[in-house]
Amino acid sequence: MIVEVEAYDGDDPAAHGFRGRTERNASMFGPPGHAYVYRSYGIHWCLNLVCAEAGAPEAALVRALEPTTGLDAMRARRGVDDARLLCSGPGRLCQALGITREQDGLPLDVPPFELRARPAAVEVVTGPRIGLTRAVERPWRYGLGGSRYLSRRFVR
DNA sequence: GTATTGATCTTCT
DNA sequence: GAAGATCAATACA
Numbered sequence: 001m002i003v004e005v006e007a008y009d010g011d012d013p014a015a016h017g018f019r020g021r022t023e024r025n026a027s028m029f030g031p032p033g034h035a036y037v038y039r040s041y042g043i044h045w046c047l048n049l050v051c052a053e054a055g056a057p058e059a060a061l062v063r064a065l066e067p068t069t070g071l072d073a074m075r076a077r078r079g080v081d082d083a084r085l086l087c088s089g090p091g092r093l094c095q096a097l098g099i100t101r102e103q104d105g106l107p108l109d110v111p112p113f114e115l116r117a118r119p120a121a122v123e124v125v126t127g128p129r130i131g132l133t134r135a136v137e138r139p140w141r142y143g144l145g146g147s148r149y150l151s152r153r154f155v156r
Numbered sequence: 157g158t159a160t161t162g163a164t165c166t167t168c169t
Numbered sequence: 170g171a172a173g174a175t176c177a178a179t180a181c182a
Contacts, residue, residue: 006174008174014174015174016174038174040173040174040175040176041172041173041174041175041176042173042175043175043176044175044176046174046175048174061174063174089175089176090174090175091175091176092175092176095176129174130174130175131173131174131175132173132174133172133173
């Protein structure tokens with residue numbers, strides 16, 4: 001269950017697509033409903049849900065999940081036991097799910113991906129995005145209120 | 157609890 | 170040559 005995301009668009013100096021299309025960020029330019037997976041700090045993979053229409057780069061970075069199924073497989077891939085450390089961070093969740101460049105550009109509505117709507121209304125909290133040096137002030141981080149699986153607490 | 161550092165890919169200056 | 174949508178290990182409070 002997705003509990004934390006951040007938004008990025010083409011007018012955003014902090015976004016990868018801001019300076020145009022490159023080999024790495026190509027899938028961020030659409031079509032929508034696909035995955036954008038990129039290498040972070042040379043070590044980790046990070047997963048975005050592409051929202052781009054009409055060739056403008058837009059995507060939501062998935063920053064944290066609450067693991068609900070496949071806990072043992074996640075533990076095996078991550079090498080940790082604590083459920084709260086399995087997916088609480090963009091690099092962590094990709095390691096837990098086994099996501100790499102192989103999934104870059106794949107549609108999100110067919111296997112191995114599957115997206116479902118939330119079962120009921122939830123409380124969404126917002127705040128500044130994490131780890132940026134540009135456009136720091138934009139409150140484009142969204143989280144599930146009170147979740148214990150966020151990458152970092154939201155200040156209330 | 158906070159602070160610092162190393163890992164080392166891709167893009168930008 | 171430097172910075173970056175990060176994490177884990179280590180040091181210290």
